[in-house]
Amino acid sequence: MNKPIILASRSPRRQELLRQAGIAYEVDPADIEEVMDPALPLDQRIMALAKAKASAVLARHPDRLVVGADSVVALDDRIMGKAQDRAQARQFLESLSGKVHQVVTGVAIMDAYSCETFCSASKVYFYPLSAREIDNYLDSQEWQDKAGAYAIQGLGCRFVEKIEGDYNNIVGLPVARLYRELMRF
Template sequence: MTSPNRTPVHVILASQSPRRRELLSQIGIVHDVRPADIDESVWPGEEPVAHAERLACTKAHTLALQHPDAVVIGSDTIVVIDGAILGKPADASEAVAMLERLSGREHTVVTAVAVAHEGRTLSGVEAVTVRFRPLTRQQITQYVATGEPMDKAGAYGIQGFGATLVERIHGDYFAVMGLPLGRLVGLIRELGYEYAFGPVCAS
């Protein structure tokens, strides 16, 4: 990633998610990780899409204030079913309950991404429809026992064992993983920077 004068840009990912870090590395964006410590509570009456976008923007903006030289990327992913937001499960029993609710049904994965630099914050949202195949209680408990669901919205990860739970998706696969890469690159360009195909080291 380079500035208009072709100099490398310092990029910070305001997230501790290993999936997001892997995705940025996959497309050659060299970055540092600085998780944003913010309140992720849902505001009263806040709609799911607005909630995800607010958190992504807050993460990016918070770190941009601390690192004014950097381009900061923030992102937030939630799972929505029956109008309710499913975050990360608090324990194994909650993970089981979430997966039972998703079994054999469609839900929406909403991922918001924001890019902040020099007082500007740009953001966008991808909403992806995901359908689970019908799951038995034994399949659910076996999956939860792997530990994979415990740090993921909706209690599953499509890039891991959770791939076997999914019947089909309609939308951006990378948004389900936690970072819509096409949307991100568009925001970077809108901010005035250029995505370079291949790794560019920050100065």
């Protein structure tokens, strides 16, 4: 890990996870249109989007090591990105209530010579949620800019019965695995 790292994301959660892990980085958001190919399996879709983000930033910084990432919430065959508005956030939370879903994060690490991608999936078990709980949560505005319309590291923790897998992946970045992969560059 001799090259300076650029995080191709403006996510404050990803930035905080890197800080906590002691990984030095700079931020240069990719600002690309986030389009996934529905013909691909979910893990490949997520990794392709992470790779597209890293590639867009690498074009501006060819001498750097770039990390791109994207996360989605998957409930059965339904993919939940960031809710567009309060009504959609309500639909997401009502759908997740009392069920088990996955948080899937794709990561791409790229420099001018190589690209490594990987995917991390964690299971999240939600308690059944009342309409009042959902309304109170929506009033907090915390749902904004969050895949699945909740933040496990914030007030959304009240909804979670248990998890299986990497907690940091659910927050937004499987930082321990990322650290191990970065050591190979």
